[in-house]
Amino acid sequence: MHLFRRSQVLPGEEFAALRSRLHGRLHLPFEAGWDAARTAWQLAVDQRPVAVVEAADVVDVSLTVREARRLGLAVAPQSTGHGAGTIDASGAVLVRTRGLDAVAVDPGPAVARVGSGATAGALAEAAQRHGLAAVLGMAPSVGVVGMTLGGGLGWFARSHGLAANSVTAIEGIDATGAVVRADASHHPDLFWAARGGVAPIIVTALEVSLHRIGDLQAGTLMWPIEATAEVVRAWGAWITGLPEAVTSLVRVLRFPPAPGIPEPVRGRSFVAVEAALQISPPEAEDLLAPLRALNPVMDTIHPMAPVDLGPLHGDPPDPSPAIGSSVLLKEISPAALEAFITAALAEPSEALVSVELRHLAGAVAPGRGTGGAVCDVDGEGLVYCVGMIPAPQLAAAVTSAAGAVVDAVGPFASARVVKNFAERPVDAAALYGPATDRLGRIVESWDPHGMIRVGHPIPVASV
Ligand SMILES: Cc1cc2nc3c(=O)[nH]c(=O)nc-3n(C[C@H](O)[C@H](O)[C@H](O)COP(=O)(O)OP(=O)(O)OC[C@H]3O[C@@H](n4cnc5c(N)ncnc54)[C@H](O)[C@@H]3O)c2cc1C
Structure with a gap:
């Protein structure tokens, strides 16, 4: 029996004791600041909890759990809200831990x-x-x-x-x-x-x-989108036998004609290879030669410190509304690359800002990690595509375009899904594979009544 499912708006008096003891803040519906408090980084998700606690410290988190338990409410932990699409916060107390940032x-x-x-x-x-x-x-x-x-x-x-x-x-x-x-x-x-x-x-x-980390060279090589087939095929050949010191991806990027986008790329479309190479500059020079021979219009690969990798992938720094989908590829085979090229260049993909293919294997290959429930990735490549939805009416086109990419590379998919790239709840077996049953038992032993809502809920026998 699930004990923590009450979803009605509770009167403010129910939370008065908690509010008086918190070092952080409690927000309730219809109070000033409610919408800001319940808004996740992922603006495409509309979260409807019964209350939001902005915890200031560990004591606040403990007080909130005890009080929610007394009220028969579930708690939903969240930090930034990048993964808000994977959790159901409705009817729960959303416990935001972003204040614990030491x-x-x-x-x-x-x-x-x-x-x-x-x-x-x-x-x-x-x-x-x-x-x-x-x-x-x-x-x-x-x-x-x-x-x-x-x-x-x-x-x-x-x-x-x-x-x-x-x-x-x-x-x-x-x-x-x-x-x-x-x-x-x-x-x-x-x-x-x-x-x-x-x-x-x-x-x-x-x-x-x-x-x-010793030597590190990193950056982006970019070509006009018309070179996509040639560049993706060349990248596919380039990653064959690549040292584990190199992590890279290839992507098709369509920059919107928006004022925040830098002028040289605004409103234009490209194919890009992004790479981080933990090798010396002369070794990187040799290794990159086949890609540079394709005459990129932009080449930003240079020596840097690990902290400078932050902006390399161009992720938005501020909260954004987006919809994305992913497919884990068993192998980055020539046929999978052709399917990727076709999908990335198809007309519906014009609704997507990025269609990318990450090279995995190396230290994430099956059997290389140990000790955790999921410590490797059962596939050589990860396709991820995403579109921005600054207006709600754009969601349908983005969803359908992302679905078309997923369908196109689907024949090459692994049975598994990479948790961080699943933006909506996914079947536990696809996420956790052989670890699923043991995870269910552990979740049940720590939280038999399903009080703590986690992203991608896992089935347990008593819930
Ligand atoms: C723009 C963007 C780029 C990304 N790039 C990458 C990438 O390159 N590589 C990658 O691996 N992932 C990437 N991700 C995915 C990201 O790592 C996941 O969405 C991750 O869950 C975000 O964690 P968060 O704490 O920021 O988000 P939140 O939404 O706050 O948390 C996500 C989930 O983590 C759990 N959680 C968070 N805080 C707590 C807590 N205090 N206690 C218990 N559980 C908690 C909850 O289940 C929660 O639902 C990206 C996501 C976005 C939006």
């Missing part, structure tokens, strides 16, 4: 303690101050906790694996309101589940290993 780096053992409100960009900057780097996703504005719970695929994927594999401890508040810490020797089941699977707690901090 990042502390201990350079000796090369570890960072990261609050559950810290962004990837903040962790990258803190690590860089000590000559270190974190394994992160590509976008600096995402929350470290949400990104890591979903695996975390970024510029060091092929050399260092998923971000989840760098986690050494996780702390949070469980469904009873108690503080919990999980690591290799405490609550090993929870520690296993949280790495790439599900954390049935409200996470308040993570501890992660940091890494020393």
